Amino acid sequence: MIKIFTKKFHHLIIYSFFFISCVNNNTTEITDNTYEINSITDEIYNPKKTGRIIEAIYLDNKIKLLEIENNKYLFDGDIVLEREDFKLLNEKKDVNQSKKNLWPEKNIRWKFADSISSDLKEKWLVATRMWGTQLDFNFIEISEKKGDYILIKQNYNGSAYTTSIGKKGGEQIISIDPRYYGSGNIAHEIGHSIGLFHEQKKSDRDNFIKINYTNLKPNWVSPYEKSKTRTTTPFDYNSIMLYGSRASASVVYDSNTPIMTKKDGSIWNLQRAYLSTGDKEQIRAMYNEE
Numbered sequence: 001m002i003k004i005f006t007k008k009f010h011h012l013i014i015y016s017f018f019f020i021s022c023v024n025n026n027t028t029e030i031t032d033n034t035y036e037i038n039s040i041t042d043e044i045y046n047p048k049k050t051g052r053i054i055e056a057i058y059l060d061n062k063i064k065l066l067e068i069e070n071n072k073y074l075f076d077g078d079i080v081l082e083r084e085d086f087k088l089l090n091e092k093k094d095v096n097q098s099k100k101n102l103w104p105e106k107n108i109r110w111k112f113a114d115s116i117s118s119d120l121k122e123k124w125l126v127a128t129r130m131w132g133t134q135l136d137f138n139f140i141e142i143s144e145k146k147g148d149y150i151l152i153k154q155n156y157n158g159s160a161y162t163t164s165i166g167k168k169g170g171e172q173i174i175s176i177d178p179r180y181y182g183s184g185n186i187a188h189e190i191g192h193s194i195g196l197f198h199e200q201k202k203s204d205r206d207n208f209i210k211i212n213y214t215n216l217k218p219n220w221v222s223p224y225e226k227s228k229t230r231t232t233t234p235f236d237y238n239s240i241m242l243y244g245s246r247a248s249a250s251v252v253y254d255s256n257t258p259i260m261t262k263k264d265g266s267i268w269n270l271q272r273a274y275l276s277t278g279d280k281e282q283i284r285a286m287y288n289e290e
């Protein structure tokens with residue numbers, strides 16, 4: 001009896017130590033990335049290692065990508081691409097074009113990865129209802145990984161990201177750390193997954209906002225670059241795809257100074273509670289429901 005108790009107690013110590021180690025590791029990792037804990041925050045992939053910035057063509061757009069770990073490339077803060085997704089400026093190869101990246105019949109097939117918390121599951125379902133009820137997207141849960149689908153994953157490094165703008169073909173991922181991101185942030189990632197870029201990149205944005213480039217760290221210029229492709233629907237301050245006026249300390253030198261302001265110098269708060277009129281107009285235009 002004493003022996004059994006001792007053995008169990010021994011295991012308990014080991015497990016406790018392991019648990020404490022994990023907690024400490026996570027805390028350290030987040031602190032190292034100067035990640036800020038806010039109730040609502042811009043979606044961001046928290047890379048551990050970054051390399052060169054390279055120019056590429058993605059979905060007919062000329063873009064800048066940041067090399068990150070595991071041969072991945074970060075576009076615009078929260079879109080993680082692989083080498084096969086884009087081409088270099090003078091490279092000749094076929095890649096997915098924007099005309100082919102919409103979900104047919106607005107049917108979005110999806111699956112939870114293994115080991116997803118009930119918290120994240122609930123947040124995902126709330127986010128799908130935002131797009132489903134207002135814009136008639138059909139979110140279809142699948143049991144087998146076949147065809148085109150979104151795999152919903154959980155991460156533990158303060159990231160919220162997706163792996164495609166629009167339908168990638170085959171598997172694409174939305175990965176969320178539910179400790180820091182809510183259903184509104186997931187709705188933002190769904191926005192990317194059905195074809196939306198960030199609102200502040202729209203070609204008409206200079207009529208509405210000013211960007212304070214001097215406050216921006218070099219690796220994070222891309223999300224604030226204006227698209228050269230003419231956008232079909234106007235810029236909207238209430239878009240769920242628009243970043244807030246202020247950005248986190250990983251992105252800017254001074255997080256108290258706004259990175260974006262309205263033309264009159266005033267600021268806005270990040271909006272992740274609903275789909276704006278502009279968001280709906282843009283989706284209807286893209287999916288040809290004028």
Ligand SMILES: [Zn+2]
Nearest residue numbers: 043078188198
């Ligand atoms: Zn985003």
